[in-house]
Amino acid sequence: MLVCxxxxxxxxxxxxxxxxxxxxxxxxxxxxxxxxxxxGCRPTIDRLVELHGGAQNAIEARGTQG
Ligand code: FES
Structure with missing residues:
Protein backbone atom coordinates (compact mmCIF):
# COMPACT_ATOMS: atom_id res chain seq x y z
CA MET A 1 0.00 0.00 0.00
CA LEU A 2 1.43 3.36 -1.00
CA VAL A 3 1.44 5.55 2.11
CA CYS A 4 3.45 8.62 1.10
CA GLY A 40 -0.83 14.36 4.35
CA CYS A 41 0.49 10.87 5.05
CA ARG A 42 1.76 11.62 8.56
CA PRO A 43 -1.32 10.33 10.45
CA THR A 44 -1.00 7.02 8.56
CA ILE A 45 2.74 6.85 9.26
CA ASP A 46 2.14 7.57 12.96
CA ARG A 47 -0.44 4.78 13.06
CA LEU A 48 1.91 2.30 11.35
CA VAL A 49 4.71 3.20 13.77
CA GLU A 50 2.31 2.76 16.67
CA LEU A 51 1.06 -0.63 15.47
CA HIS A 52 4.30 -2.07 14.16
CA GLY A 53 6.50 -0.42 16.81
CA GLY A 54 4.19 -1.73 19.53
CA ALA A 55 4.51 -5.24 18.13
CA GLN A 56 8.29 -4.86 17.94
CA ASN A 57 8.46 -3.60 21.52
CA ALA A 58 6.42 -6.59 22.69
CA ILE A 59 8.76 -8.96 20.86
CA GLU A 60 11.81 -7.23 22.33
CA ALA A 61 10.28 -7.29 25.83
CA ARG A 62 9.60 -11.01 25.51
CA GLY A 63 13.19 -11.47 24.35
CA THR A 64 14.59 -9.78 27.44
CA GLN A 65 12.39 -11.91 29.69
CA GLY A 66 13.87 -15.01 28.18
S1 FES B 1 2.06 12.22 0.95
FE1 FES B 1 3.00 14.18 0.97
S2 FES B 1 4.61 13.97 2.38
FE2 FES B 1 3.72 11.98 2.29
Missing part, protein backbone atom coordinates in the same frame (compact mmCIF):
# COMPACT_ATOMS: atom_id res chain seq x y z
CA UNK A 5 2.57 9.73 -2.41
CA UNK A 6 5.04 12.63 -2.42
CA UNK A 7 8.01 10.31 -1.88
CA UNK A 8 6.53 7.02 -3.20
CA UNK A 9 7.02 5.20 0.11
CA UNK A 10 4.89 2.17 0.90
CA UNK A 11 3.92 0.54 4.19
CA UNK A 12 6.59 -2.17 3.85
CA UNK A 13 9.32 0.46 3.74
CA UNK A 14 7.89 2.16 6.82
CA UNK A 15 7.82 -1.17 8.69
CA UNK A 16 11.44 -1.71 7.70
CA UNK A 17 12.28 1.72 9.17
CA UNK A 18 10.58 0.67 12.41
CA UNK A 19 12.48 -2.63 12.36
CA UNK A 20 15.66 -0.59 11.96
CA UNK A 21 14.83 1.43 15.08
CA UNK A 22 12.51 4.30 14.09
CA UNK A 23 10.00 4.86 16.91
CA UNK A 24 8.16 8.00 15.73
CA UNK A 25 6.86 9.60 12.57
CA UNK A 26 9.79 12.01 12.80
CA UNK A 27 12.31 9.16 12.89
CA UNK A 28 10.61 7.47 9.92
CA UNK A 29 10.82 10.79 8.06
CA UNK A 30 14.55 10.98 8.72
CA UNK A 31 15.06 7.34 7.76
CA UNK A 32 13.19 7.20 4.44
CA UNK A 33 11.77 10.64 3.66
CA UNK A 34 8.13 9.60 4.08
CA UNK A 35 6.09 12.55 5.35
CA UNK A 36 8.74 15.13 4.52
CA UNK A 37 6.67 17.14 2.04
CA UNK A 38 2.91 17.82 2.18
CA UNK A 39 2.47 15.91 5.43
Missing amino acids: HCHAVNDNTIRRCVDAGARSGHEVREACGAGASCG
Whole structure:
Protein backbone atom coordinates (compact mmCIF):
# COMPACT_ATOMS: atom_id res chain seq x y z
CA MET A 1 0.00 0.00 0.00
CA LEU A 2 1.43 3.36 -1.00
CA VAL A 3 1.44 5.55 2.11
CA CYS A 4 3.45 8.62 1.10
CA HIS A 5 2.57 9.73 -2.41
CA CYS A 6 5.04 12.63 -2.42
CA HIS A 7 8.01 10.31 -1.88
CA ALA A 8 6.53 7.02 -3.20
CA VAL A 9 7.02 5.20 0.11
CA ASN A 10 4.89 2.17 0.90
CA ASP A 11 3.92 0.54 4.19
CA ASN A 12 6.59 -2.17 3.85
CA THR A 13 9.32 0.46 3.74
CA ILE A 14 7.89 2.16 6.82
CA ARG A 15 7.82 -1.17 8.69
CA ARG A 16 11.44 -1.71 7.70
CA CYS A 17 12.28 1.72 9.17
CA VAL A 18 10.58 0.67 12.41
CA ASP A 19 12.48 -2.63 12.36
CA ALA A 20 15.66 -0.59 11.96
CA GLY A 21 14.83 1.43 15.08
CA ALA A 22 12.51 4.30 14.09
CA ARG A 23 10.00 4.86 16.91
CA SER A 24 8.16 8.00 15.73
CA GLY A 25 6.86 9.60 12.57
CA HIS A 26 9.79 12.01 12.80
CA GLU A 27 12.31 9.16 12.89
CA VAL A 28 10.61 7.47 9.92
CA ARG A 29 10.82 10.79 8.06
CA GLU A 30 14.55 10.98 8.72
CA ALA A 31 15.06 7.34 7.76
CA CYS A 32 13.19 7.20 4.44
CA GLY A 33 11.77 10.64 3.66
CA ALA A 34 8.13 9.60 4.08
CA GLY A 35 6.09 12.55 5.35
CA ALA A 36 8.74 15.13 4.52
CA SER A 37 6.67 17.14 2.04
CA CYS A 38 2.91 17.82 2.18
CA GLY A 39 2.47 15.91 5.43
CA GLY A 40 -0.83 14.36 4.35
CA CYS A 41 0.49 10.87 5.05
CA ARG A 42 1.76 11.62 8.56
CA PRO A 43 -1.32 10.33 10.45
CA THR A 44 -1.00 7.02 8.56
CA ILE A 45 2.74 6.85 9.26
CA ASP A 46 2.14 7.57 12.96
CA ARG A 47 -0.44 4.78 13.06
CA LEU A 48 1.91 2.30 11.35
CA VAL A 49 4.71 3.20 13.77
CA GLU A 50 2.31 2.76 16.67
CA LEU A 51 1.06 -0.63 15.47
CA HIS A 52 4.30 -2.07 14.16
CA GLY A 53 6.50 -0.42 16.81
CA GLY A 54 4.19 -1.73 19.53
CA ALA A 55 4.51 -5.24 18.13
CA GLN A 56 8.29 -4.86 17.94
CA ASN A 57 8.46 -3.60 21.52
CA ALA A 58 6.42 -6.59 22.69
CA ILE A 59 8.76 -8.96 20.86
CA GLU A 60 11.81 -7.23 22.33
CA ALA A 61 10.28 -7.29 25.83
CA ARG A 62 9.60 -11.01 25.51
CA GLY A 63 13.19 -11.47 24.35
CA THR A 64 14.59 -9.78 27.44
CA GLN A 65 12.39 -11.91 29.69
CA GLY A 66 13.87 -15.01 28.18
S1 FES B 1 2.06 12.22 0.95
FE1 FES B 1 3.72 11.98 2.29
S2 FES B 1 4.61 13.97 2.38
FE2 FES B 1 3.00 14.18 0.97
